Amino acid sequence: MASGEVKKWGVRALIPVVFLVVGGGLVLVEIGSNVREQLGADGEDLDAVLVKPPAVSLPDSLVESTVVDPELGEFGVRGK
């Protein structure tokens, strides 16, 4: 943006430029973060990590064993 344009439009002319630069940067960070989460740092598909369940509250009578995935650690509880 030329200095003449800034003079003509005032500081207000800078608002959309700053907004797009900062906002666009945040958008790219968000997309990058989502992609990284999905693909994993090593490029492997980590869908399985996304679906790794939290602690499961099944009645004790139903719980038989905890399934352990060698790569992902504790994966979930399997019912009887």
Added chain:
Amino acid sequence: MSAARTKPRDRILAMLAMATVIVAWFLGYSRHAADLLPYLERALPEADRFESLSGDTWAGWTVDSRLAGYVQIGAADGYGGPLQMAVALDTGGTVIGITIIDQVETPTFIGKVLREGYPQALLGRSVGDPLLLGQDVDGISGATYTVSAMVENVRRTSRDIGESRLGLKVPAPHPRSLRFGWPEIMLIAMYLVGFLNLRYAWPGRAWLRWLSLLMGLVMIGFVLNQPLTLAFLNRLLLGFWPAWQEQLYWYLLVGGLLLFMLIDDRNVYCDSICPFGAAQECVGKIGGARRETDARVATRLKWAHRVLVWLAVVTALVLRHPSISSYEVFGALFDFTGSRVLFVLLGLVLLTSLVYRRPWCRYLCPITAFADLIRFLRSWGRDQWRRAR
């Protein structure tokens, strides 16, 4: 981008953008293939080997050749697209294992569902259970479609196994019912009123527009939290078209935008319905926001905006994940859900809205860029047609 101003450069860039989107689609399609065996093993770890019974059902056998159970792969429509799961049943008809094979939900929302204990909360259910949201299964506010897809998957696969493999009596399937209630009626009314209000000048025009915007803000934003998003457009581009009877609302949302833009070049959704546009205008009223920009600067910024949206669409198509590049801040405002980055972005948009009218719509919103493309194609098509005549 009107017909008179359609320049060769614009045409080339638009064609280039569309060509790269098509290439991205094929790239994504070709790299998408899932090896199912690991998922079968996770759903039914007791099994040592799997015997394929049909295209989507396996019997799992233990080391000592005892039938451990059955696993079936099923898919149901979530928010972002098909949610594919492997569901394992023991020989008594109880769900004993569930694994998600593929899902394309918005990361924030799938995270919320998993934290709430799904799909594992469905373990232990029997083929005879109703498995209906709101009845014997709790929904999760703000992630209804995702939970619904998980429940439907378990219901369908377990009943199919129960009936066809275990010979059990299962409840009759519910016919696919048309979901047509007040949200759909309200949307149709808002589009019609918005279009007529834009089309015909009358003294109460500004007043009616505000009324429509406020209604959009409250109902589509805070009550339903279902504004038009990039994720849904990506979903359609990827071919993940949900059943229209079940998700009529979304078809009306996109259909209304397309219809009025194509027949009369008027973007009714952004002007009179969009809840986030309304939120920005409300904030703008407080700060006395204006819209002044040097025309040349505005043009350059518009192209930067379009490049950003193009990048988001291409990313989603290559990864075949409609909501992976979804960056809208709607969830942060209307449902207080989202990443830290999205909350910062929301703060930036609202602060800027105080002094500059609708900054999100002008410089970041994917729907605006999408509408620009429709307008461009409409003008171009009309020019070509006139020339041909």
